[in-house]
Amino acid sequence: MAKSDPIVQLPDGFYLNRTPLLAFGLLCCLFSLWGCAMSLNDVLIGQFRKAFMLSDFQSALVQFSFYISYFVLGIPAGMIIKRFSYKWSIQLGLLLYLIGCCLFFPAAHFATYQIFFIALFVVAAGLVFIETAADTYCTLLGPPGRGTHRLNFASAFQPIGAILGSSMGAYLIFRDGDLSREQLSAMPAAQAWQHQLGMIHATLEPYVYILGVLLVVMVAIGLTRYPACKGRDQQRSHELDTTGALKRLFANRRFVLGILTQFLYVGAQVGVWSFIIRLSMRLGHINERQASVYLIASFSAFFIGKLVANFFMRHARPARVLFVYSLLCIVALGYAVMVHDFTAVYAAIFVSGLLGPCWPTIYGLTVDELGHDRAYGGSILVMSISGGGILPLLQGYISDATGGNMQLAYIVPMACFIVIAMFAAYCMKTNDEPAEQIVFDATL
Numbered sequence: 001m002a003k004s005d006p007i008v009q010l011p012d013g014f015y016l017n018r019t020p021l022l023a024f025g026l027l028c029c030l031f032s033l034w035g036c037a038m039s040l041n042d043v044l045i046g047q048f049r050k051a052f053m054l055s056d057f058q059s060a061l062v063q064f065s066f067y068i069s070y071f072v073l074g075i076p077a078g079m080i081i082k083r084f085s086y087k088w089s090i091q092l093g094l095l096l097y098l099i100g101c102c103l104f105f106p107a108a109h110f111a112t113y114q115i116f117f118i119a120l121f122v123v124a125a126g127l128v129f130i131e132t133a134a135d136t137y138c139t140l141l142g143p144p145g146r147g148t149h150r151l152n153f154a155s156a157f158q159p160i161g162a163i164l165g166s167s168m169g170a171y172l173i174f175r176d177g178d179l180s181r182e183q184l185s186a187m188p189a190a191q192a193w194q195h196q197l198g199m200i201h202a203t204l205e206p207y208v209y210i211l212g213v214l215l216v217v218m219v220a221i222g223l224t225r226y227p228a229c230k231g232r233d234q235q236r237s238h239e240l241d242t243t244g245a246l247k248r249l250f251a252n253r254r255f256v257l258g259i260l261t262q263f264l265y266v267g268a269q270v271g272v273w274s275f276i277i278r279l280s281m282r283l284g285h286i287n288e289r290q291a292s293v294y295l296i297a298s299f300s301a302f303f304i305g306k307l308v309a310n311f312f313m314r315h316a317r318p319a320r321v322l323f324v325y326s327l328l329c330i331v332a333l334g335y336a337v338m339v340h341d342f343t344a345v346y347a348a349i350f351v352s353g354l355l356g357p358c359w360p361t362i363y364g365l366t367v368d369e370l371g372h373d374r375a376y377g378g379s380i381l382v383m384s385i386s387g388g389g390i391l392p393l394l395q396g397y398i399s400d401a402t403g404g405n406m407q408l409a410y411i412v413p414m415a416c417f418i419v420i421a422m423f424a425a426y427c428m429k430t431n432d433e434p435a436e437q438i439v440f441d442a443t444l
Contacts, residue, residue: 007227010144014229014374019142019150026221027141028157030090030134033097033210033217034127035161035299036168039273040206041066041120042295043169046277046288050181051199052113056278056404060396063270065117067389069124070382077132078379086133087226093129094218096122101207101214108201128382135363136378140229148318148364152310155360159303166299168206170292175202180287245376254430255377258366261423263384265358267391268329268413268420272355273298274392275399276348279406283342294345298352305353318361323424325354326417333414337407344407351413358420365427391416 007020041062049059080089100123107115138154139147178199184192249255276298280291312321329351336347363381370377395409402408 009227009229014140015144015147016140016142016227016229020227023224023226024138024141024150024154026217026224027134027138028154029217030130031154031157032161032164033213034130035158036165036210037097037123037127037161038066038270039162039165039295039299040169042273042277043166043173043292044116044203045274046292047169047173047199047203048113048116050178050184050288051196053181053184053196054113055396056275056399056406056409057393057396060274060392061117062120063274063392064389066120066124067266067270067386069121070128070384070388071386073125073128074132074379074383074385075376076379077129077382078376080129081133081136081379082376085226085228086137087221089129089133090221091218093126093131093133094214094221096126096129098126098211098214098218100124100126101211104204104207108204111197111200128385131385132379132382135360135382136367136374137226137229139364139367141227147368148361149310149313151360151364152306152313152357156303156306156310156356159299159306162299163296163303165206166292166296168209170289170296172205173202174289174292175199178288245373248373249370249377249380252370254427255366255370257423257426258362259380259384261420262359262362262366262381263387264391264416264419265362265387266385267387268416269355269358270388271392271395271413271416272333272348272351272410275395275406275409276345278399279336279348279410280342280345282404282406283340283345294349298349301349301353302355305356307356308353309356313357313361317428318357319365319424319427321357322361322365323421323428325357326421326424329354329417330414330421333410333417336410337414340407348410362420362423 008017009015010017045059045062048054048062049056052058077089077093080092100119100121103119103122104116107119134154135151138151142150175198179187179195184195187195273295276295277288277291280286280294281288284291309321309325332347332351332354336344336351339347363378366381367374367377391412395406395412398409398412399406
């Protein structure tokens, strides 16, 4: 199909004859925005642990307060899409993201850990609406049969945002002059608190830049035309048949297995990244700012891995790629748990390079052929992101219970990847269609 041909909705009402590049490109920017927010959490865990004198379990509550919003708001986000549009959900999400960033300023002013929880929850609430819309929308903005690959391509922009977020955290939040936790504990309380306040206020600077970017993206998306992609029967596409949709979805075996798999995958991904600073500090006897280099390296490996995975996805079935990558993750995490030297950190970074195809492939395999239930199916899958708030708590508990043995805590993501490999094997047995092909041009 020529690139000069007009972009039109296909007869099914869901897909397009080709991808609108400007609209699709702005969706890719959204992946970077939530990658930035999520990677900053990994830095905040290290900063809050010292600034508020927290245990590993308590510091993991940063992720819990962030990711629990996905569970709370996943269904409402799907209802917003069903009732209005994908674009409307994205705009609402960007507004909530912006409000959440603004809440960091009163949180730092009052120096209260609980207010930071509220701010993180609101930021994540915005991401729920954005992700619920963007993940599914990316699969629809183009010809059918290439939706999983479009989502893989768009999600390659997430690590770009994650690299920027972790870099801002490393160089704007962590300071060379910051005292260690041990030094703070040895000081008089009043003097130590002054240093801790400085660490708390340092968390604000990255969010100033994020606010500016959010405003630009909100205006750009507001001025861009987006197709409905909600099916030929527009009246049915707006019906809020929540009960009927849920019954149909949970009668779908692959969908149910996909939810569990996505829950465990996100928990494993967040767990690998949340504690890599702690792992590096423990094995390398270095401070937070030095250890944050390995967090940046993890997101860089994630980005490179995305590109490599997209290459393999051109020549193999998505489920097969997911299966092989999951096995490699199990081996690498086993090494990180059992080998007691700094090479365990490099193993964890290697795992980051293997995460590239996991989320979009699990998502695509799960929502495929859901028809008018796609909005609800996508919202429930987004709810499964709450695994990122629960499983890191288990890692923190294991570390605290074993005297700070963060290596042993990495057994949690290793167990998750065993289940992910099983899901991929199931999809390989039940899905016999030929591998999809992709060309990264206007026919995406």
